Amino acid sequence: MEDFSYVLTSDLDLFVRVKIASLEGFRPQKTFTETLDDPYLRHTATTKTTWNEWLVIPVKYRDLPLTAQLAITIWDVYAPRKAIPLGSTTFALFGKNNTLKKGKHKLYVWPWEEADGQLHTTTPSKIQEFTEMDRLEKLMRKYECGDIPRVDWLDHLVFREIEKINKHECATSKKLFLYIDLPQFDFPLVFNEKEYPLPPPTHPRAVDSDLILVADPEIARDNPVESKHRKLARSHRNGPLDRDLKPNAKIRDELNKILRYPPTQNLTTEEKDLLWKFRFYLTRDKKALTKFLKCVVWTDPVETKQAVDLLLVWVDIDVEDALELLGLTFENFSVRHYAVLQLKKADDDELLLYLLQLVQALKFENLGERPNVLESPLAEFLIDRGIKNPILGNYFHWYLMVECEDKMMGKMYARVAYQFMTNMTEVPEQFHRRDVLRRQGELVATLLKISKELRASKEPRPKKIERLQAFIIDPKNELMSFPPLPLPLDAQVQVTGILPEKASVMKSALSPLRLTFSCLDGSEYMVLFKTGDDLRQDQLVVQIITLMDRLLRKENLDLRLTPYKVLATGTDHGMVQFIPSLPLATILAENYNNILNFLKSDQEGGTRSATVSSAVMDNYIRSTAGYCVIMYLLGVGDRHLDNLLLTRNGNLFHIDFGFILGRDPKPFPPPMKLSREMVEAMGGAASPQYQKFKSYCFIAFNNLRKSANLILNLFSLMVGANVPDIAIEPDKAVWKVQERFRLDLSDEEAIQYFSTLINESLGAVFPQVMEKIHQVAQLLRS
Incomplete structure (x- = not known):
């Protein structure tokens, strides 16, 4: 039995759309006597009117009842400032098996009547007569949906014959038909009523009280009084009083506090009103835009227009804030288009750091509604940059190929990949890249x-x-x-x-x-x-390590990180760059006995120096500090000495990121992997090298905390990705990362906090026991 994929209408938060294509056939006629009596009546035999216009109906698919119908009346000019119904039709949106209809439809028009829209309508879109053209149009719908295979040469011949039959029937038929198009979705839309959460159970009695607690079923609904108050408080005026309004010192401090909130922070009603009140003042602050857009009520057309107009005068924002605007929270087309305009400022190297997330952000572009992929500003931007830069285009192609295997969004990504290839072949100097x-x-x-x-x-x-x-x-x-x-x-x-x-x-x-x-x-x-291994989680972690390495280098802090390359070429296979190195477990188990002896040996491991060179020791201290901080921030688990590798040059790095965001298969894991043997290689806990190691940890931790919003925005764009440890609790993934940044602490408090983490990791006994168990298990396996 084949799998059948579908989407429930209750999950589709989009407005209903219908394309009014054309009106064809025999125009209804009045009798000759009626025409003489009324000079305004026009007498025309045939008609063909073409509109090809999409209409957006302010009703969402999730709110449609099973009996939903389109009641369409076609009006004609009758007299000055007066119209009469030329005809009408009533079309049911759901067909057999409660599935939403899609594609092209031919509707019978009832002359001189208005559509009644009733369940048992007197103006149905289908009549009992069934012509040859009706049969062909039914087959054409199947063809457009991909149910009939495409053969180009044969299709051209068939279409020509169909056109002849259609022309003949239109000339001989005495009826009028309206042609409409409904959106083509990647999956069938099956009717389903929205399920509302049950109210919390009523407690028989409140604690230490004789009062009975009863749940309010309307507590989550909008309060019309509060809505009216909001409109009055915000004042939809757009005059000089609003534009010249400036906050006093106290309000300015409140605004600055709001602007320092992380992207995950929910704003209170009072904070939203405050941001709206001083919206013109805030246009000079690039960090204020994302917060302001969160205070806009996007269902209010007046507020929406003002917010979109303000985008034109707002100071340019940073790329990290533009990434936030491409997330699931912001659906407005103008906002997302603005975010893409800001992304264009990034060079190709910087864009490559965010490309993995930008490909995921395509899921929030509503591409299923758009007949042309290039109607999405983000898709058009990525395709354009991918064509201009072969390196960028290479990774863009492979990210798309992996997402094409996704059951839910694969067809959408396949459309983007096809458009990418098509645009590439249209550029003469890029034609060979397809090969x-x-x-x-x-x-x-x-x-x-x-x-x-x-x-x-x-x-x-x-x-x-x-x-x-x-x-x-x-x-x-x-x-x-x-x-x-x-x-x-x-x-x-x-x-x-x-x-x-x-x-x-x-x-x-x-x-x-x-x-x-x-x-x-x-x-x-x-x-x-x-x-047999899904490398997408490793790919994400290595990407974040690469980004953090760049952020630290911008602060003149080189921690000798080794962000080796990882590429998932499918959902269960991929490539990993191999760095010549040895696991710490092997170094400690073989003839080196300790890490220091390994660092003293030459490249072949034959001769051994009396001391470790200063460059090698510096590499070891810096890289150990860097990975301690990053592995803690990402909550990487399952850290044992077999997935900590060391090169002859002293560069320590981690591999195998099967557990992140605090998950760990072992009980009582330490905050980071820092064993006694690793510290002894620095000269012990009392040595200057160990103090230098701690200093690097503190500086790196505080520097990365400054870029916390960028990291959080990147993780926010990944919540819909099929990354195992994110998919477990996608709504908590960003919060788990944010929690480890400890944004509530000052720099001095953060140093004390991280110092405690180092001491806790170094003094943990249980991880040492688990390491011994792991070593025994590895010996038995070999």
Whole structure:
């Protein structure tokens, strides 16, 4: 049995739309006697009037009853300042199986009558007569919905014949028909009444009182008195008194307090009224716009117009605030268009940092309603920038490809991907890039094939490695050598083949492939190709690490982070950049005995120096501090010494981000992973190096707190993504990140707070026990 995807009308918060296409057929006639008696009556045999206009009805799909009908009356000019009904029709919006109708429809027009709109109407849109054209139009609706396969050459012939039949029937028919179009949605819309939450249970008695508590079922409804008061308080005037209004010192402090709120903070009614009152004064503050737009009542057309007009005079906002305006909260088209205009100020490198979230923001663009993808300012902007910059376009393409696999939004993303490819081929100098993306897809498909085979195989690892190398050498697979191709994982790198002698299969249940690509410039690039693992969560975490690294570098703080590249090429496979390094567990278990001995050894691990070079120790201290702060802020869990890696240059970094936002499979996890062995490598808790480590932690924590709104806005755009630890509680995801920034603390209090976290992590006993258990489990597995 095939899966059937659908959407309930109760979940669709959009206005009903209908396109009035044309009026065709035989115009109703009055008798010759009636025409003589009334000179205003016109006598015309046939008519064809074309409008092609979309009408937006101020009723939302979620509020439609099952018996909803469109009552359409066509009016004709009768006399000066007077009209008469030329005809009418009544069309039921829901069809069989309680499914909302869509696509093109031909409605019979009843002459000289007004539509009554009744359930048992006297002006129905369908009559008993069934012509050949009616049958063909029914088939055409199926064709437009994709139920009938498309064959271009045959379709042209059929359409020509249909046009002849239609022209013939219009010429011979004595009836009048109205043609309308209904929106085409990605999924069928099935009628469902909105379910309202039940009021809280009535308590028999209040605590320490004889009063009975009764729930008020109307407590969540708008109070008309308060609504009227709001309109009076806000005063819809737009005159000089409003424009020249300035706050006194006390009110200015209140406004500044509101502007410092994080994006998740809900505004009170009083705060909203205050922002509205001083809206003209606030236009000079770029941080005030997002807060002001939250105070607007968007169902009020007067307020909406004033708010949109103010966008034209408001000082330009930062990119981080523009990202907030692209979230689910802001539906107004003008606001979202304004946000895109601000995004255009970002250069390609900065835009690449936010691209993952901007692709997710397409879900909030109502693209299902738009016949053309380019009607969305965000989609048009991303497509344009993706065409102009091949690196940006590479990642945009792969982000879209993964989202195309989504059951709910896949069709929408497929439309965006198709438009991206179409626009690309229309630019002469970009035409070849379509072939590049096709070749990348073929490369990924080939690697996916061998990866799945090896993963399913029960052969020992040496045999799997032998099979992999033979697969690469086989000429028909075209892996050993091929024309230069941008690597999907890192489009700045041109690869020309895979070195078979350096290919391997890693020791893991998923048997990831370790591949070494030869590059056009003579260098090598090592990649892990994983199958059976959803890399989208790792991709998100590494993206945030990359962003945080850039933010810290802007503050002249280089913490030697290693944000290796991750790219999900599908929902269960992808590529990971391989950084030569060793897990701390391996370093402590093998002949190094401790981290310090490893840092003293040379690149091959043979000879060992008497001391660690200052550069290597500086790398170790900085990178350990950086990852301690970032892993705490993102709530990364399941931290053990096997997913903490260390390079010969002293760069420590984390891998495998299967648990984030405070989730952890182990009980009583510490705030961050900081073991006794890691501190001993710095010289112990009393050493100057350890104090330097703590100082880096404090500076990084406070610097990243300054950019908390940007991080929160990025996570807010990801709440609809299929990232496992966000999908568990999407409404709490942003709050979990915000909680760790401790925005309620001053810089001095934040330093004391983080110092406590370091001491708590270092002194935790239970994680040490769990680490021993994990080591035993790894030995048994090997």
